[in-house]
């Protein structure tokens with residue numbers, strides 16, 4: 001699933017290309033994309049409006065349109081956005097036809113297509129006519145942005161206080177911190193030397209500081225590698241990201257730990273395949289809630 005670095009990559013690629021373009025026509029092929037809103041109503045709400053800004057919040061893309069209307073898009077598992085593809089992709093869910101005034105003037109317009117495809121079709125889109133309603137919607141669902149100063153080690157420690165759930169489960173909770181998914185949770189916990197099954201409330205302030213720093217390092221490494229393509233994630237020109245070639249532990253079961261040479265193991269924590277070096281990330285004592293949550297994962 002695209003996480004913060006993957007969505008940030010798309011926004012950075014798309015923003016300069018779409019800002020100022022007019023949506024000439026919107027075609028919604030799969031009604032699940034915008035459910036429960038009606039495809040015809042969503043298409044009509046988009047048509048004719050200029051795109052003023054494209055930004056990211058957590059794993060969401062926010063398309064801000066003229067007049068204050070917004071389209072909130074989430075790629076979920078397998079959503080892909082292609083900019084002017086030579087042919088429409090498989091698993092097409094929506095197409096936006098964009099136009100700009102042509103430099104040659106005389107009313108001519110340059111046109112191209114933005115295609116949204118989604119093999120598993122969990123991706124979503126929702127229209128907000130009032131930007132304040134969008135802010136409330138996001139504030140309810142998302143905690144602070146991890147790369148911003150509002151996310152602090154003291155704030156993290158306070159949020160984890162008394163929580164017996166595995167620390168990885170809380171990193172995946174978008175209300176605690178926005179944008180982190182399975183890849184970057186594993187990479188950050190390894191960098192911080194913290195076992196993912198540790199009871200979240202047992203982390204010291206120093207460990208929260210290390211985790212915050214590690215999370216930022218892992219996310220920024222992901223952004224600079226233009227995201228990870230372990231499954232369907234693609235850039236707007238269909239090219240793969242490269243962060244999967246730089247993973248320290250994620251998806252590296254049986255391979256040597258880059259820090260100590262020990263063997264990386266795959267566990268199941270918080271219901272997700274989880275990769276650790278047990279030497280660099282000491283497991284919690286048995287009988288804690290966290291330890292019960294960690295079981296060896298079946299080989300696959």
Ligand SMILES: [Zn+2]
Nearest residue numbers: 257260277280
């Ligand atoms: Zn190690």
